[in-house]
Amino acid sequence: MSIHIITTTWKGKMQFESTNPSGETLLINAGEENQGEGAGLRPKALMLSALAGCSGLDVASLIEKMKLEVDDFKIETTASLTQEHPKVYDQVTLEFHFYGSNLNEERLNRAVDLSVEKYCGVMEMFRQFAKVAVKTSFHKI
Numbered sequence: 001m002s003i004h005i006i007t008t009t010w011k012g013k014m015q016f017e018s019t020n021p022s023g024e025t026l027l028i029n030a031g032e033e034n035q036g037e038g039a040g041l042r043p044k045a046l047m048l049s050a051l052a053g054c055s056g057l058d059v060a061s062l063i064e065k066m067k068l069e070v071d072d073f074k075i076e077t078t079a080s081l082t083q084e085h086p087k088v089y090d091q092v093t094l095e096f097h098f099y100g101s102n103l104n105e106e107r108l109n110r111a112v113d114l115s116v117e118k119y120c121g122v123m124e125m126f127r128q129f130a131k132v133a134v135k136t137s138f139h140k141i
Helices: 043-065 105-119 121-127
Strands: 008-012 015-019 025-029 072-081 089-100 131-140
Touching: 025 043, 043 072, 043 089, 043 105, 043 121, 089 105, 105 121, 105 131, 121 131
Parallel strands: 089 131
Antiparallel strands: 008 015, 015 025, 072 089
C-alpha cells in the first residue's frame, strides 16, 4: 500500500499553500464571492484538474506505447454542482480533443477507454458520487 502525505498550511485570510509528494506546492484560495482574494486555485476545481490530469497521463502514456501520431491533445472538463449544501459535483463530462494530420481514431478511442475503465483511479473515485460522461473529438490539422 502506498501512502501520500500532503501538508496544507494556512497563509492568512482565505489562502492555503499545499504541498505535493513531489515537493511542488500550489496555492488554494476562495473566490471573492466567498471572502477570498481570488489568488490561487479553488478546491473543487482542483478535483476536476486531478480527474483530467489522471486520465490525461494515462492517455499520454498509451499514445507513446501504441506509437500513435498525435500533435496535441487537451481535455475539457465540465461539471455541475448540486444546489444544496454540501455542494458536490453530480455530473461531470470530460471531452478529449485530439489534434493531428494522421490520427488513428480507433486506437485513440481505445486509449481513452482504457484510462476511463481500467487505469484512472481518480475516475473511479468520481464515479462514487457523480455521473461521468466521456466524449472524444478529432481535429485534423
